Amino acid sequence: MVNGRNVERRTVLKAAGATAATLGLAATTGCGGDGGASADGTVTIRYAWWGAEDRAQRINKTIALFEKKYPKIKVKTDFQPYLDFWKKFNTQASGGNPPDVFQNAIGFLRKYDAKNVLLDLSEQAKAGNLRMEGFRAGLEKFGEIDGKLLGVPVGSNSMALVIDKPVYTRAGVKPEQGWTWDDFEAGMKKIRDKTGRAGDSGMYGTMYLYDLYLRQNGKAFFTEDGLGFTEADLTDWWTKARKGVEEGIYSDPKKVAQIKPKSALAAELAGSEFTWDNFTVRYTSEGKSEYGLAPIPTTDGKKTGQYLGSLMLSASKRTQHPKEVAQFIDFMVHDPEVAKIMGYDRGVPATQAQFDAYKPTDPVNQAIAAYEQSIVKAGVLEPITPHPNGADICESAFLRIAEEMGLGKRSVDEAVKQFFTESKTALGA
Amino acid sequence: MGTTVTHAPAMEDLPKGKGSEPRHGPVGSPRPAALKRRRRRENLAGYLFMSPWIAGFLLLTAGPMIASLYFAFTDYNLFDAPQWIGLDNFSEMFGDPRWRHSVQVTLWYVAVGTPLKLLAALGVALLLAQSRRGQAFYRAAFYAPSLIGASVSVAIVWKAIFSDDAVVDRTQKIFGIDVGGWTGDPDMIIYSLVALTVWQFGAPMVIFLAGLKQVPRELYEAAEVDGAGKMRRFWNITLPMISPVLFFNVLLETIHSFQIFSSAYIVGGGAGSNACGPADGSMVYTCYLYVQGFENSRMGLASAMAWLLLIAVALVTAVLFWSQKRWVHYEEGAR
Numbered sequence: 001m002v003n004g005r006n007v008e009r010r011t012v013l014k015a016a017g018a019t020a021a022t023l024g025l026a027a028t029t030g031c032g033g034d035g036g037a038s039a040d041g042t043v044t045i046r047y048a049w050w051g052a053e054d055r056a057q058r059i060n061k062t063i064a065l066f067e068k069k070y071p072k073i074k075v076k077t078d079f080q081p082y083l084d085f086w087k088k089f090n091t092q093a094s095g096g097n098p099p100d101v102f103q104n105a106i107g108f109l110r111k112y113d114a115k116n117v118l119l120d121l122s123e124q125a126k127a128g129n130l131r132m133e134g135f136r137a138g139l140e141k142f143g144e145i146d147g148k149l150l151g152v153p154v155g156s157n158s159m160a161l162v163i164d165k166p167v168y169t170r171a172g173v174k175p176e177q178g179w180t181w182d183d184f185e186a187g188m189k190k191i192r193d194k195t196g197r198a199g200d201s202g203m204y205g206t207m208y209l210y211d212l213y214l215r216q217n218g219k220a221f222f223t224e225d226g227l228g229f230t231e232a233d234l235t236d237w238w239t240k241a242r243k244g245v246e247e248g249i250y251s252d253p254k255k256v257a258q259i260k261p262k263s264a265l266a267a268e269l270a271g272s273e274f275t276w277d278n279f280t281v282r283y284t285s286e287g288k289s290e291y292g293l294a295p296i297p298t299t300d301g302k303k304t305g306q307y308l309g310s311l312m313l314s315a316s317k318r319t320q321h322p323k324e325v326a327q328f329i330d331f332m333v334h335d336p337e338v339a340k341i342m343g344y345d346r347g348v349p350a351t352q353a354q355f356d357a358y359k360p361t362d363p364v365n366q367a368i369a370a371y372e373q374s375i376v377k378a379g380v381l382e383p384i385t386p387h388p389n390g391a392d393i394c395e396s397a398f399l400r401i402a403e404e405m406g407l408g409k410r411s412v413d414e415a416v417k418q419f420f421t422e423s424k425t426a427l428g429a
Numbered sequence: 430m431g432t433t434v435t436h437a438p439a440m441e442d443l444p445k446g447k448g449s450e451p452r453h454g455p456v457g458s459p460r461p462a463a464l465k466r467r468r469r470r471e472n473l474a475g476y477l478f479m480s481p482w483i484a485g486f487l488l489l490t491a492g493p494m495i496a497s498l499y500f501a502f503t504d505y506n507l508f509d510a511p512q513w514i515g516l517d518n519f520s521e522m523f524g525d526p527r528w529r530h531s532v533q534v535t536l537w538y539v540a541v542g543t544p545l546k547l548l549a550a551l552g553v554a555l556l557l558a559q560s561r562r563g564q565a566f567y568r569a570a571f572y573a574p575s576l577i578g579a580s581v582s583v584a585i586v587w588k589a590i591f592s593d594d595a596v597v598d599r600t601q602k603i604f605g606i607d608v609g610g611w612t613g614d615p616d617m618i619i620y621s622l623v624a625l626t627v628w629q630f631g632a633p634m635v636i637f638l639a640g641l642k643q644v645p646r647e648l649y650e651a652a653e654v655d656g657a658g659k660m661r662r663f664w665n666i667t668l669p670m671i672s673p674v675l676f677f678n679v680l681l682e683t684i685h686s687f688q689i690f691s692s693a694y695i696v697g698g699g700a701g702s703n704a705c706g707p708a709d710g711s712m713v714y715t716c717y718l719y720v721q722g723f724e725n726s727r728m729g730l731a732s733a734m735a736w737l738l739l740i741a742v743a744l745v746t747a748v749l750f751w752s753q754k755r756w757v758h759y760e761e762g763a764r
Contacts, residue, residue, distance in 0.1 A: 083704070087723045094507035115508035257707035258593040258613030393725055404708040407615060418526065426725070 043321050044074040045328060049103035050085035055345055062338045066331050073324045086392070093117050096318060101325045104151050104314040106384065107391040109143065112314075113150055114389045119315040122149040124326035131330055137376060139350045142384070143312050151312030152329050155347030158306055158375055159208050160277040161294040164287075167195050167271040168294075175294035177378050181213075184297040188249040191271040198251040201264030201273040204241030205402030207395045208309070209274040211385060212296055213237070215305030220385040226427055227394075228385070231416050238405055238412045245406055253406035262286060276309065277368050278347045284364045291364070293371040295378075306375060307384040311346045348372050393426035500732035507726050518733035528734075530709055531717040534619060538713060539686040542623040547678055550630040554637035555667075568638070575631030584625070584695035588612055591621040591696070612696055615710035622711055625692050633678040640674030641667070672757045680749050687742050690715040714738055 049059065056079055063075045078099065080088055086108075092098045098117060112118050121143075124130045132140045132149070136156065143151030161175065168175070171194040173187040188199025203209050211221035220228035244250040251269040265273040266287030272294070273283075283291045296304040313332060315325045332338055336357030339349045344365050349355045360366045375381060397419060405415035476483075501518060503511035522528045553571055557564060577583055591597050593610035601608065611617040648666050657665065668675075693713045697706030704720055705712040715738070722731030 083724070090507055090723065090726055115506070117508070254614065255609065257615070258609040260613065260707075396724070400709075407708050409615060409708045422527075 045100040048078040048099035050082045098316040100319040104312045110389040118150045120148040129326035151314040153310040153350040156308040157276045157278045157347035163272040165290045177295045201270035203274045205399045212305035216299040304380045390426035397422040497732040503729045505729035535714040550633035558641040572631035575629040584692045615708035618706045618710040640671040644670040669758045676757045
């Protein structure tokens, strides 16, 4: 700092340069979403899904296969665990930068349709870029809402009772198709008495199971725009739950909360657990025992209320490459090689071609296949109940409040009231 | 740096002998036009240097704040245009038991965690204020946790320590206390968060240390001559003398405690069925704010909650400032 005047001039220039550089940088980072095609006509689509490392490896393999077959389409992937996935998706979608194609589930279809996020894929199906035939058990209708094709199923699964086989054998409980809730309760007691373990991990918080129970009784969890059951219904369900916890036929909720995110079944806190059949894979890797699948108990000895649930692929309404996205989805649901790579990771493949292509060799996946075939044969499958806008929030509220009730933090009446209050807000919004 | 003021060349141009004249007053200056030009150029340079900060402030702080103030009075789900609903968000909050629960949890956390943390900080500072061997090492060692404290990784480690069948749980079992880990227990998880914040007492400790160094030795010597014991000296000399520092720490840590988020979210996440601990055990205010904003897509409500938190913290700060008259002693004229 010798000559003030010179310093000044230089400073001004430098400062100006720095500012310009900053602005320039901002300008380049500002257009982060790469939607356009590059000079040679290569198109890049973004594909987001939820899951973990194991699924990532499988998905990357299928994408390599896809890019080989469609050299002009590049796929960029992005994945998170389930809850984080939707947070990121919400932020991206509201900012006008959602992924072109993404994993989706029934509980979100109406929600994002109402928010104008989902592309109606029927145009692409008509144009021949996406084949909607060859699906198993009417699954092609699964992502259709109000005449719009909002998602294409990649796999199907169904609710089941996953059991710890040795425990059931030791207790002498043999679940059969058509067994009733009374049989189930007697079985739970037998398991408690003979093995010292709770029979079930606490099914009262599982929305999808309660839905089946309601359907067996001519109701449903959801209607088109609200809840399909009354406060009295839920009071009944949760009162039984409370009693079961006290009697020790359901696991101690405190213990169950303690060991999360591990499942109560794998942690040997319960002899069985109601969940989606493809979760058996997870239990097998988590726990030490041998796991099998048992049918859903019934009210009348016949009706289980079951339907096929499914993961889907949906496209963004804002995508600049609807054709490529459709081709991508088509490849993912129809190509037999994809099924061989994915296995039953996202449920049993939705199309017959993929179902035939993958024949499981390990006992767990074989059991899942057998279970799905058995419910198809038993003829218990029905159409799914609607999932209104806000269903996802209702589901997490149901789980959370049931847990609080189980832990004794709320009385049954309080819990029921709280659930209805929260659901009204969620479904009204 | 010599004795001349090189960084303010304009000073030399000021008319001599008119000391009372304000610097920026052009009146009476021999070359007003040249001076003006130079000053303008100087200002321009200043603004150019500041421009990244100004742009950042407007874009990243002021803009979002104004937007969030607007959203606080709207129903906004991120996707549809915000709808003006007046004070509905605020009335919904007060009627929501889950919101009230989050307020309770937060107040409890602030009321218990902050004093404990300051006690730990002051206690260790008193120990470290005496000269002894390896002092620098101890200071660094105690300060380290608060350096890394805000990070996600520490929260993850914390979760690993306090979860079921982890170190704490196993140690408890040795003593015959089989209640499981803390993070999975709705009544215990908040204690693990308090333990986490107490463990991070390094920052207030350093400030206490600086304060303790400022207490004049003569006071202690005089007190000792008069026969004052250790406790007496602490109560009558140390505490009053460091009360401005204590005030500063209370203020800062209280504000911090109100803003607890990442540790609650991470330690509570995955324990039980929701983002903020089993049965909302670690559902602090910001956690519920996050749930409403990002899980339930209710940005309007979340914004309203954020503004209410701001007001609440401002009120608490005001009360603390008001209370300092009664217990903070500034040296004569130092105020």
